[in-house]
Amino acid sequence: MxxxxxxxxxxxxxxxxxxxxxxxxxxxxxxxxxxxxxxxxxxxxxxxxxxxxxxxxxxxxxxxxxxxxxxxxxxxxxxxxxxxxxxxxxxxxxxxxxxxxxxxxxxxxxxxxxxxxxxxxxxxxxxxxxxxxxxxxxxxxxxxxxxxxxxxxxxxxxxxxxxxxxxxxxxxxxSAGRGFPVDIAHFPARREETLEHQARRAVEHALHEHPGDVLVFLPGRREIDRLGALLRSPESGQDAPTEGKAAPPGPRDRDRTTPANGAVELLALHGDLPVEQQSRVLQPAPDGRRRVVLATNVAESSVTLPGVRVVVDTGLAREPRHDPGSGFSRLDVVAIAQSSADQRAGRAGRVAEGHAYRLWPQSQRLEPQRRPEIAQLDLAALALELAAWGSDALRFPDPPPPGALAAARDLLRRLDALGEDGRITAAGRRMLALGTHPRLAAMLLAALHDGRGALACDLVAVLEARDPLRSRSDALAARWQALAAFRAGRVPADAGRGALAAIDAAARQWRRRLRLEAAPPGEAPGHLLGDLLAHAFPDRIARQHPADPRRYQLANGRMARLFDDSALYGEPWLVASDLRFEAKDALLLRAAPADEAALRIGFPAHFRETDETRWDPARRALVAERVSRFDGIVLEVRAGGRVDPRQAASALTAAVRELGLQALPWSESLAQWRERVRCLREWMPELDLPDLSDTALLARLHDWLGPAFEGLTRLDALDPAALSAALRGSVDWSLRERIDALAPERIAVPSGMQRRIAYAHDADPVLAVKLQELFGLADTPRIAGGRVPLTLHLLSPAGRPLQVTRDLRGFWERTWPEVRREMKGRYPKHPWPEDPWSAAPTHRARPRG
Incomplete structure (x- = not known):
């Protein structure tokens, strides 16, 4: 060839x-x-x-x-x-x-x-x-x-x-390829039709209208099984094509085209199939029958399927995405990229002219290329590989995102795979050698150490596999018990035999790899699974909330809640293998009970007692407490002694973060200085002034406010002068001089007086001044190096606004005569000259006589 x-x-x-x-x-x-x-x-x-x-x-x-x-x-x-x-x-x-x-x-x-x-x-x-x-x-x-x-x-x-x-x-x-023209058409769905029913109609239409085998691209094994069941059902072949190219198949055509009657061979192709079945798909049918191959995207490249003349493409694939709820990368159904769609369609033109039917609307636009996994997966395994290699200075086509890599290293330190210096530990090297996710590797190593290796192999197989249960049980133990029943020759009613067989085979492979001679146990004590699981998910160990039995506090500090019909209700300790993060409490999707005594043996360094000082919002004061914790879980709180001055500053800073900046003693002068900085930052970005917004100040509260609380034990002990020194001190001295020059607190007016400018970061700067003080001034005063005109509030002798303007010259020319006529009789003791340009500015009334 x-x-x-x-x-x-x-x-x-x-x-x-x-x-x-x-x-x-x-x-x-x-x-x-x-x-x-x-x-x-x-x-x-x-x-x-x-x-x-x-x-x-x-x-x-x-x-x-x-x-x-x-x-x-x-x-x-x-x-x-x-x-x-x-x-x-x-x-x-x-x-x-x-x-x-x-x-x-x-x-x-x-x-x-x-x-x-x-x-x-x-x-x-x-x-x-x-x-x-x-x-x-x-x-x-x-x-x-x-x-x-x-x-x-x-x-x-x-x-x-x-x-x-x-x-x-x-x-x-x-290189040039081997290809023939492929006619591409979009096969429309009917109203409220499922994807599998649309695919069935497309397959039957293809068999009726075109020669050769049919290759159907589906997201995964579940969809392959559902479409296979539809094609084998007696009703298959009854639906008419929707494009109008052909009439519904007649009785003789149906005998020729329907997979249900055996005239067409129906095959599956996915990664979980035994080698013999995969090989059968990759070879031509020995009896010359036409074939319909239901495949995942394994058939997209590198695998040649002989005889395929028609492709039916759902436009979907199961691809890994990082799921923070489970801690693993989960396979999600996503739309394929255009490059994948083109490659799939090309499979129909390998041996002769072909046809491709796409099951998505022609108006739908696909992404041009597939996104690299490094941008969307959990990077714990990558971080461990880099630590073992001893260098981060590797050339990647797309570098790993820094935030995801930092989070992965935090997890590895919690699993004891990395030391505090970031170097790989001896345990980390053993995890790496196991060739699975570091979480599962940590659990396997812990189990091998205390003789529970066979059970841990079962647990790894269960966690890596698709869910064998059809029910929505949140008990991980229910999955293992279904596996134990399968080994004893029983399959629970809500479990899938094929899924359990795959889990059993994977567990057997793990035992062989770890050279474990022991058979898997037939039963396990109630907390044993959770005790093992804790070594994979130490951040997901959870304790029941003392006031709400459906809520749990996690070791990572977050809260989680149970389903209303949870099988885990009443358990004091849980380990969650799967969560769904929500705005308030995460939802515990799958977990196992754990034993506190076993946790104290397995994680002694995570249990600790500390003297802490915290802010009590009810008493608006600091309190000292003796706190017992397991990581972020508070186990017990007892009254402590006197407030520790070393902890007081941090506690008071935390109080401000909780209460907001309005809890601080702001003087009018300091509030205006802050507004001057915020305005100038917007007007003159080249100055690179610091951000003094609420969000920015709260984010770096410890840096600028913490020192001001040194030696204080009450929030109201901070006086305005100390707050002013703290905030102004966070800005460099040379910049403070520029601020005073470019956004002055006051400005001199022609009367010789200094008048205050009112600043607001979301409004124009305002100068309120009696209009007699501006006699002789032609143009509106400006600040910020002449970039920003002041908004003038021209006041009457009684201090009431007569005019608001940013055009002083226009006011004198057009509006002053009318204001003069109206105000002269009302305020006869004040000057109202016909010519404001030459009149002497004053802030006083005319002298008597």
Missing amino acids: EFPIAALLPRIADSLAAHPRLVLEAPPGAGKTTQVPLALLECGWLAGRRIVMLEPRRVAARAAAGFMARQLGEEVGETVGYRIRFERRTSARTRIEVVTEGILTRMLQDDPLLDGVGALLFDEFHERHLAGDLGLALALDVQAGLREDLRIVVMSATLDGERLAQWLDAPRLA
Whole structure:
């Protein structure tokens, strides 16, 4: 079989001989996944060493290794082999090793020299998995510092090759693909129709209207099972197409097209299938029957399905998103990117002209490219890998967000995986070797230490799997009990047999990996699961609120509440594995009871007693207390002795944060100075004045106000002068001089008097002055270096406003004669000259006589 990429293979080999990095763009069907590794085997620069190719998905890794082995006329595990989680088929003869992403990271961490490896190939890099980005960053670090002869090839069908080539400082080659025209149409949904029913109609229409096999892209296994049940049901095939291209299938057509009667073979393809079933999907039907393949996005790339002429695309996929409620990355159903939609549609044109039906409205716009996982996942595992590597100075195509990385390191310190200095601990290295989320690794290590390893393996399998229960129980123990019943030959009515079988298989793999000979227990004491779970979620240990049995205080300081019909009601201690964060209290979605005595044994350093000083809003005073805590959970409060002066300043600052800035003794002068700064900050941003808004002052309250409370034990002991010194002192002395010059407190008027300017950050500055004091002044006074005119409140001799203006000249010219006529008789003792320009300004009445 000749692949389109064949003509490019010599150039690929020559490029790698001259340059250690390469970006290779090749559309689906070009043959890059299976032909490039084989073509590089005999290159002189490889010198007989191995090629390691990274595949993001297990299905694709097995399929690619199997295809290459068949091309060589060998079995998998000879020249070509693979390694995925819990499975390995390699030998001493293996020269090409296809691995999944976590395997590559372990290889690099265990042997940074990559002894015996001459090339690393990153296939389907456009999927931008976190482990793939990390693997590339580590490989580039190895190449730069240890292995200049290591070749790195980044391959993809739909990536921004130019940007990536510039970032890698690498040549860029592009291959033509093998493809035929694909007619794309949007298949409309009916009113209130579910996605599975719309997909069923699209499949039946495709089978009736077009030859070849049909590939249906669905978000996940749950949707595959539902659509499969619909297609096998007796009613399948009864719905007429909606596009108007064809009449409803007749009886004979229905016999030919309906999967329910066996004329069409119905197959599933997803990552949880046994290898034999996956292999069956990837081979043509031996009896020549047409096939309908219901697949997740594993069929989007790297896997070739023979005979597919029609694609039905739901436009959805399950992709990982960080879920702060569970502490893990959860698979959410999301809309695919346009690049994925194009790649899916291209699957219909691999062997002949094809058709693609999209089940979303034509008006819906998709994101151009898939977002990298590093921007949206929990980064605890990444932070631990970086700590083990010993350097943060790695080159990522998109750097990890600093906030998410800092939160991940805080969690790792709580799990004792990192020390306070940020370095990886011995426990952290053991967690890393387990190859799972650090939370679960910490639990496994704790269980291995005290002989509960088999139960911990069950718990890891339950937490990593989809929920086996159909009911909304919040008891984690109900999941484990369903697993125990399944092993005893019983399946609870509200549980799924397939889900329990998958959990049982995963637990068995964990026991094998940890070399545990003990069988899983048939029963577990009430608090045992929670006691284990506490080592994975020490921040989610929760104690029942003394005044409300449905509310719990978490170790991280937050509050959570139970469902109304919770199975956990009445438990004094819980450990939550899954939460839903809400504005007030989080909702406990899944948890297990814990035993306080076991917590005191397992977490002795987290229980402590301290003397604390706090603000009592009811008494408006500081109180001293002896407080017993488990992290952020208050266990007991007893009256203490005298208020500790060292703690008083911090407590008074906290009181102001709670009561607000209005609780402070503001003088009019200080309030106006603050408004002057806020106005000037807006008028003249180049001065870079500090932000004195309420939000900003409260955020840095400890810095500017804390020193003023030193030695005080009452809030009302702070006087206005001390507050003024504290706030003004937070602004540099040279800036304070500029403030006084550019936004003065007072301004001289022609009468010789100094009159106060009123400032407000959300209004114009106001100068209120008797109009006789402005005789002879033509133009409105300005401040802020002449940028801002004052708003003049021109007052009568009695101090009442006669005119508000920012145009003094216009007032004298147009309004003064009318004001003079009206006011002259009312205030005869004050001057009202016909010519205000030449009159002497005064703040007094005319002298008698």
